[in-house]
Each structure stands twice: as C-alpha cells, then as structure tokens.
Amino acid sequence: MNAFLVVILASLALSWLLGVLSNILGSRHLSPEVPAEFIDVYDAETYAKSQRYARASMRFSTLADTAGTVLTFALILGGVFNWLDVWLRTMEWGQIPTGLAYIGLLSLASYAVSLPFEIYQTFVLENRFGFNTTTVKTFVTDRIKGLVLNTLLGGGLLAGILYFFDKTGQSAWLWCWGLATAFTLGLTYVAPTWILPLFNKFTPLEEGELRTALVEYARKTQFELSGIFVMDGSKRSTKGNAFFTGFGKRRRIALFDTLIDDQDTSEIVAVLAHEVGHAKRGHIRKRLAVGILKTGVVFYLMSIFMHSPGLFAAFGMENMSNYAGLVFFVLLYTPVSLVLSVLANRVSRKHEFEADAYAAETTGDPGAMISALKKLSASNLSNLTPHPLTVWLDYGHPPVLERVRALSKQVK
Ligand SMILES: [Zn+2]
Structure with missing residues (x-):
C-alpha cells in the first residue's frame, strides 16, 4: 500500500478515534454532585440539566465527527478525487478555473454533509435546552451570506495561491505566504466594519453607569478603545459572551446583549x-506572530510535498495538478495539525489564566471575575467536570472550575 495513503488514512482514523474516546470518557467523567464553588449558581435541577446537555452534546459531536470521517474515507477510497478531476478537465477551462471548481465542489460536498448536523444542533439540540433563539429565516440568511462570503473571499485567496504556484516556481511558497498574511491582516482590519455587521447589529453602549465604569477602567489601565458596542447575540442564542475586534486604534469591544442582561x-x-x-500581556501579538510563522511553514511544506508523484498515486490520480496537490497536502498535514492544535490549546489555556489574573489584579476585585465566570457557565450550562483528555485535545480555555480556583487564591 502507498505510504502516503497509509499516513493519511491512519491519521484521519486516529483523529476520529481520539474524538470518540474523549466523548466516551467525558460522559463517564460527569459528576452528579455540584462542585462546592458553584453551589450558589446551580440548583440541583439546573445542574442535572447541565449534565444532560453535556451528554447530548458529546453524543452529537461523535455522530458529526463520524459522518465527516466516513465522507472523507468514501471520497478517498471511492476514487472520487480522480473522477472529479478527469470530468472537470473535459471542460478545458485552464488550470486556475478548474482548480477553483475542483476545490469548490469538494468543499460543497463537505458542506452538504455538515448542514443537516448544523440544522439538528440549532433547532433540536440547542432548542431542547432552551438556548436557541435562531429563527429559520436567520438560519437560512446566515448560511447564504456565509456561502457568498466564502466563495468571494476564499475563492479570491485560492485563485491567488493557485496563480503563484503556477507562475512563480521555486519561490511560490514565499508569494503565497505573503498573500495569505496580507489577506488575514486585511480581513482582521475590515471585519468590525464590513463583515461582522452583515450578521449582527452593533449599537454603541448607551451612556450610564456601565459605560462610565468601562471607560474609567480603560483609562486607568491606559488602554485605547475606539468603541464599546452591544451586539444582538440574543438573535441566535441565549448564551452570553464578549470579544474584541479590529486592532490598533480601531480596537473595539463587543458585549453580547445577553451578557449585559445577566451580569452586573x-x-x-x-x-x-x-x-x-x-492585549496587555502580549497574547494577541504573540498569537498573530505564531499564526503568520505557521502559515509560512505550511506553504513551505506544501511546496515540497504537493508535487510528489507518490501523493498523487495514493489518490489514484491520472493527472498531476497544483490544485489537487494542495488538497492532498491538507489531508497529509492532518497529524501535524492535530499536534499543533494540542500545543496551541495548551498555550491558550495558560494565557487565559494570565488574563484572569490580570483582571483580578487591575480591578482589585477577584470576586467580580469569579462571579462573572460562574454566572457565565451557569447560563451557558458549561460542563464543570470535563475529562482531562477532552481538555488536552479541545480546550482553548481551562475548565471553569480551575479558573475559579486559581482566582480564589488571589482573594485577599
Ligand atoms: Zn480570554
């Protein structure tokens, strides 16, 4: 058997297996007792509900993972990659349009498989636990907007990458790296004003006690903030959140309306x-730098592997092309991506502890951070006792119980 094929199938299977194992262990790891720290925000009934929600979510994720993995295996073993390529070549569109159609159709197949799961998650799973507020109209328009954006932006980027691999030979990976970096930075820059408003309404937070307190905090820590906005998160879910968008002078914070309703x-x-x-601890800068570096390494490795005949043989291809090489490389990259994501999550969890500590220190009120976290997890029915394997694999944030315990040490 072809060595590339063995690596690809084995790592896809391993990644699926890890996910399933994490869900099985996670279900067993749920604890029927409310952890002592959370007794004031969870009554017995709400806590039992949070356990049912965790269990249902894990079952759902196993099912969705399995469907995705089965599709990929079917495409590979069924020779679909070659069949599609041979068919598209009969159109004689030229390298780049053929490549766009090839990758576009494969993405569409993957989308078609995931769509029923998205529908089920929104209208059945989240609905059953009282989270869903998405109307069918919002759901449909979201998907249409997402498809159009992906086609325009993703298609544009892909066309550029295929062009460079076609025309610039040995240095193609450098050109692609530059293009992808410029693209990411540009997107981050325009996201708050051009892209996010397509999906949500952002209203400046009205004058009042909350606004004054937030502005005062930003002034005290000399943090430049170009705006404080309220986002209509309640349009899709009752779950609360907050995030920053943009960077530099255009940095703004968006608070979900559901968060404002819930917290003092x-x-x-x-x-x-x-x-x-x-921001102050340099996490955002570091993440950006690592992301840019990683993109460079990925394109370099891609340029090495994407033209190897063995890789094309693994997929039973009759013809070689940059676009198919790109798809195959992404599959070959699965194990590396798995390792990198575990490492990135580890760093991210460390950053979360640091940001919590920073908040406790600069507000002089660790209790407020603790109660914000507790209220958030209660209203989102977060799993308070995730299995260590799940945390290791998927958690970009530490389990909330660990965060609360770390913060408690700062209470004087
Ligand atoms: Zn954070």
Whole structure:
C-alpha cells in the first residue's frame, strides 16, 4: 500500500478515534454532585440539566465527527478525487478555473454533509435546552451570506495561491505566504466594519453607569478603545459572551446583549479587564506572530510535498495538478495539525489564566471575575467536570472550575 495513503488514512482514523474516546470518557467523567464553588449558581435541577446537555452534546459531536470521517474515507477510497478531476478537465477551462471548481465542489460536498448536523444542533439540540433563539429565516440568511462570503473571499485567496504556484516556481511558497498574511491582516482590519455587521447589529453602549465604569477602567489601565458596542447575540442564542475586534486604534469591544442582561457592572468590567489582559500581556501579538510563522511553514511544506508523484498515486490520480496537490497536502498535514492544535490549546489555556489574573489584579476585585465566570457557565450550562483528555485535545480555555480556583487564591 502507498505510504502516503497509509499516513493519511491512519491519521484521519486516529483523529476520529481520539474524538470518540474523549466523548466516551467525558460522559463517564460527569459528576452528579455540584462542585462546592458553584453551589450558589446551580440548583440541583439546573445542574442535572447541565449534565444532560453535556451528554447530548458529546453524543452529537461523535455522530458529526463520524459522518465527516466516513465522507472523507468514501471520497478517498471511492476514487472520487480522480473522477472529479478527469470530468472537470473535459471542460478545458485552464488550470486556475478548474482548480477553483475542483476545490469548490469538494468543499460543497463537505458542506452538504455538515448542514443537516448544523440544522439538528440549532433547532433540536440547542432548542431542547432552551438556548436557541435562531429563527429559520436567520438560519437560512446566515448560511447564504456565509456561502457568498466564502466563495468571494476564499475563492479570491485560492485563485491567488493557485496563480503563484503556477507562475512563480521555486519561490511560490514565499508569494503565497505573503498573500495569505496580507489577506488575514486585511480581513482582521475590515471585519468590525464590513463583515461582522452583515450578521449582527452593533449599537454603541448607551451612556450610564456601565459605560462610565468601562471607560474609567480603560483609562486607568491606559488602554485605547475606539468603541464599546452591544451586539444582538440574543438573535441566535441565549448564551452570553464578549470579544474584541479590529486592532490598533480601531480596537473595539463587543458585549453580547445577553451578557449585559445577566451580569452586573463590576462583573462586566471584569470581563473587559480579562480581554484587556490578553492585549496587555502580549497574547494577541504573540498569537498573530505564531499564526503568520505557521502559515509560512505550511506553504513551505506544501511546496515540497504537493508535487510528489507518490501523493498523487495514493489518490489514484491520472493527472498531476497544483490544485489537487494542495488538497492532498491538507489531508497529509492532518497529524501535524492535530499536534499543533494540542500545543496551541495548551498555550491558550495558560494565557487565559494570565488574563484572569490580570483582571483580578487591575480591578482589585477577584470576586467580580469569579462571579462573572460562574454566572457565565451557569447560563451557558458549561460542563464543570470535563475529562482531562477532552481538555488536552479541545480546550482553548481551562475548565471553569480551575479558573475559579486559581482566582480564589488571589482573594485577599
Ligand atoms: Zn480570554
């Protein structure tokens, strides 16, 4: 058997197996007792509900993972990659349009498999636990907008990459790296004003106690903030959140309306302080730098592997092309991507602890951060006792219980 094929199939299977194992262990790891720290925000009934939600979510994720993996195996073993290529070549469109159609159709197949799961998750799973507020109309328009954006932006980027691999020979990976970096930075820059408003309404937070407290905190920590916005998160879910968008002078914070309804002023200040902590401790800069570096390495490796005949033989291809090489490389990259994501999650969890500590320190009120976290997990029915394997694989944030315990040490 072809060595590339063995690596690809084995790593796809391993990645699926790890996910399933994490869900099985996770279900067993649920604890029927409310952890002592959370007794004031969870009554027995809500806690039992959170356990049912965790169990249902894990079952769902196993099913969705399995469907995705089965599709990929079917495409590979069924020779679909070659069949599609041979068929598209009869159109005689030329390298780049053929490549766009090839990758576009494969993405569409993957989308078609995931769509029923998205529908089920929104309208059955999240609905059953009282989270869903998405109307069918919002769901449909979201998907249409997403498809159009992906086609325009993703298609544009892909056309550029295929062009460079076609025309610039040995240095193609450098050109692609530059293009992808410029693309990411540009997107981050325009996201708050051009892209996010396509999906949500952002209203400046009205004058009042909350606004004054947030502005005062930003001033005290000398943090430049170009705006404080309220986002209509309640349009899709009752779950609360907050995030920063843009960078430099255009940095703004968006607070979900659901968060504002749920939390009092000192808690929301703590949430802002946590986000400011990410910026002040250099997490955002570091993440950006690592991301750019990683993109360079990926394109370099891609340029080495994407033309190897063995890789094309693994997929039973009759013809070689940059576009198919690109798809195959992405599959070959699965094990590396798995390892990198585990490492990235590990660093991210460390950053979360640092941002929590920063918030506790600069607000002088660790209690507010603690109660913000507890309220958030209660209203989102977060799993308080995830299995260590799940945390290791998927958690970009530490389990909330660990965060609360770490913060408790800061309470004087
Ligand atoms: Zn954070």
